[in-house]
Amino acid sequence: MLCKTVYMLYNAICIFYNRKSIYRNKPDEIKTIPNHPFCNLQVYYERNHTMTFINSVTGPVNASELGLTLIHEHMRVRSESVHAQFPHLYDEKQEIAKAVEQVIRVKKLGVNTICDPTVMEQGRDIRFIEKIARETDTQIIAATGIYTYNYIPTHFQTRSIDYMADLFVRDIEVGIQNTSIKAGFLKCATDAPGVTADVEKVMRAVARAHKKTGVPIMTHSHPASGTGLKQLDILLDEGANPNQILIGHTGDTDNLEYISNILKQGAFIGMDRYGLTRECSTENRNNTVIELAKQGYSNRMFLSQDYCCTMDWFPEGVIEERFPKWSMSFVLEEIVPELKRKGVTEQQIQHMLFDNARCWFEGK
Ligand SMILES: [Zn+2]
Numbered sequence: 334m335l336c337k338t339v340y341m342l343y344n345a346i347c348i349f350y351n352r353k354s355i356y357r358n359k360p361d362e363i364k365t366i367p368n369h370p371f372c373n374l375q376v377y378y379e380r381n382h383t384m385t386f387i388n389s390v391t392g393p394v395n396a397s398e399l400g401l402t403l404i405h406e407h408m409r410v411r412s413e414s415v416h417a418q419f420p421h422l423y424d425e426k427q428e429i430a431k432a433v434e435q436v437i438r439v440k441k442l443g444v445n446t447i448c449d450p451t452v453m454e455q456g457r458d459i460r461f462i463e464k465i466a467r468e469t470d471t472q473i474i475a476a477t478g479i480y481t482y483n484y485i486p487t488h489f490q491t492r493s494i495d496y497m498a499d500l501f502v503r504d505i506e507v508g509i510q511n512t513s514i515k516a517g518f519l520k521c522a523t524d525a526p527g528v529t530a531d532v533e534k535v536m537r538a539v540a541r542a543h544k545k546t547g548v549p550i551m552t553h554s555h556p557a558s559g560t561g562l563k564q565l566d567i568l569l570d571e572g573a574n575p576n577q578i579l580i581g582h583t584g585d586t587d588n589l590e591y592i593s594n595i596l597k598q599g600a601f602i603g604m605d606r607y608g609l610t611r612e613c614s615t616e617n618r619n620n621t622v623i624e625l626a627k628q629g630y631s632n633r634m635f636l637s638q639d640y641c642c643t644m645d646w647f648p649e650g651v652i653e654e655r656f657p658k659w660s661m662s663f664v665l666e667e668i669v670p671e672l673k674r675k676g677v678t679e680q681q682i683q684h685m686l687f688d689n690a691r692c693w694f695e696g697k
Pocket of ligand 1: 405407450639
């Protein structure tokens with residue numbers, strides 16, 4: 334009996350360590366920085382200097398080679414349960430064509446990297462994103478996390494925060510959806526319903542996965558209900574690095590007091606919904622960016638569109654009619670020239686479109 338108990342205990346320890354080692358194993362040339370607070374940050378040691386590598390869907394990318402980066406664009410968004418049950422409603426060929434067309438258009442304008450924060454509940458399909466990256470020869474960085482405004486599936490309701498965090502870590506270190514394509518950042522969302530119990534669980538799991546892996550966090554926030562600040566409270570409570578938190582959709586408000594309360598804590602903000610005019614007009618979005626750039630915050634802001642090359646949330650034609658300017662190239666074609674005309678400097682544009690992505694990935 335004693336022998337059997339010892340054997341079972343031994344087995345349990347072995348399973349625990351094997352499981353750990355699956356996540357921790359890295360190719361030989363990759364080492365982790367000793368005592369780094371986010372100790373799994375992948376760093377290559379080369380000629381006495383360090384370089385951070387970020388996982389894109391087509392392989393690791395040197396952080397110094399991100400180039401012109403759109404921080405928040407979706408190759409495709411769809412209701413995943415509807416697609417699973419009624420796949421005849423969707424036309425993948427058309428979806429690919431639309432995504433390729435948009436990416437090629439911004440590539441011609443100089444874009445080198447796109448961060449695509451499509452995660453669970455938005456119909457993430459990593460092979461689809463990979464296909465677009467390969468067809469357009471563009472670096473696309475995918476995300477892991479859960480996009481929900483209020484509830485999570487029963488599967489997660491009956492399990493712990495750490496269980497969820499381990500799944501996110503697996504996406505980052507092993508691969509997404511049984512592929513070896515790894516996620517490069519984490520995503521969570523809080524909208525008008527606020528921080529519900531389920532939403533808080535996702536946010537804490539995201540923060541814990543960030544601490545284990547060193548990859549940054551992007552949120553979907555709803556400034557009208559102040560959720561960006563609430564997100565920051567929870568993420569910081571879990572010990573996340575504020576320099577690796579991007580409070581998305583902050584540009585949906587022109588309330589400078591609210592925005593500076595986020596910036597004062599060190600986080601990045603997404604002025605990332607250009608072309609969507611329901612929450613905020615383009616002129617107001619621009620005025621906020623101009624004012625914050627004047628205050629010295631160009632090194633904390635990102636310009637993007639949250640564009641979805643295809644999206645099934647509305648009947649066909651509705652989005653085009655409501656938001657005729659919305660596209661993946663709106664910022665580069667119309668907003669950047671306008672910001673420059675109104676006094677934003679080349680260097681500030683460089684921060685918002687080139688340098689900040691590297692800082693966010695590296696935690697600076
Ligand atoms: Zn989005």
